[in-house]
Amino acid sequence: MNLTVKTAHLTTAPKLTYDVLIENQQNGEVSAIVLGLPDFKGSGVTKEEALEKLIQLLQEQKPEIVTLEIELPQTEHxxxxxxxxxxxxxxxxxxxxxxxxxxxxxxxxxxxx
Incomplete structure (x- = not known):
């Protein structure tokens, strides 16, 4: 199987968008969790603080988007x-x-x- 990773070398970084679940916790804090990525979670006293912490966490991780092209194995008809x-x-x-x-x-x- 051949695998090719394509990365775009742009002078301006594209914006990444995430769907975020905001939840009020029983202890009075607010949590912000990236849907599909439960390890990315921020919490704070307010919604804004929770989102700010989540943004900081995402920026520290330096996420990158790559496109994978996987060549299928050649099989006989x-x-x-x-x-x-x-x-x-x-x-x-x-x-x-x-x-x-x-x-x-x-x-x-x-x-x-």
Whole structure:
């Protein structure tokens, strides 16, 4: 499996956006948790303080977005095992002629409709 990591080298960093769950705790504090990333949590007396701590935590971690391109393993088409299996069949040519005649007949019928 081939793996390629693409990173963008920009002069201005793109803004990252996060969905944050704000919860009032029983002890009177407010917690701010990044949804999907429970390790990123800030808490404080107010919502603003909790968000400020969360922002500081995220900035300290220096998050980075990368794009992974994973090349799928090359596999043989499943029907390749059947390719050419009738090449030595003496009736193969006759069968192909029958199919071609049948197709021609269906085409003619469709043209007259």
């Amino acid at each position: 499943p029907w390749m095992n059947f390719s050419g299996m009738h090449k030595n069949n003496p009736l193969f040519a006759e069968t192909v002629e029958y199919i071609e005649a049948e197709r021609s007949q269906v085409d003619l019928e469709n043209e007259t409709k």
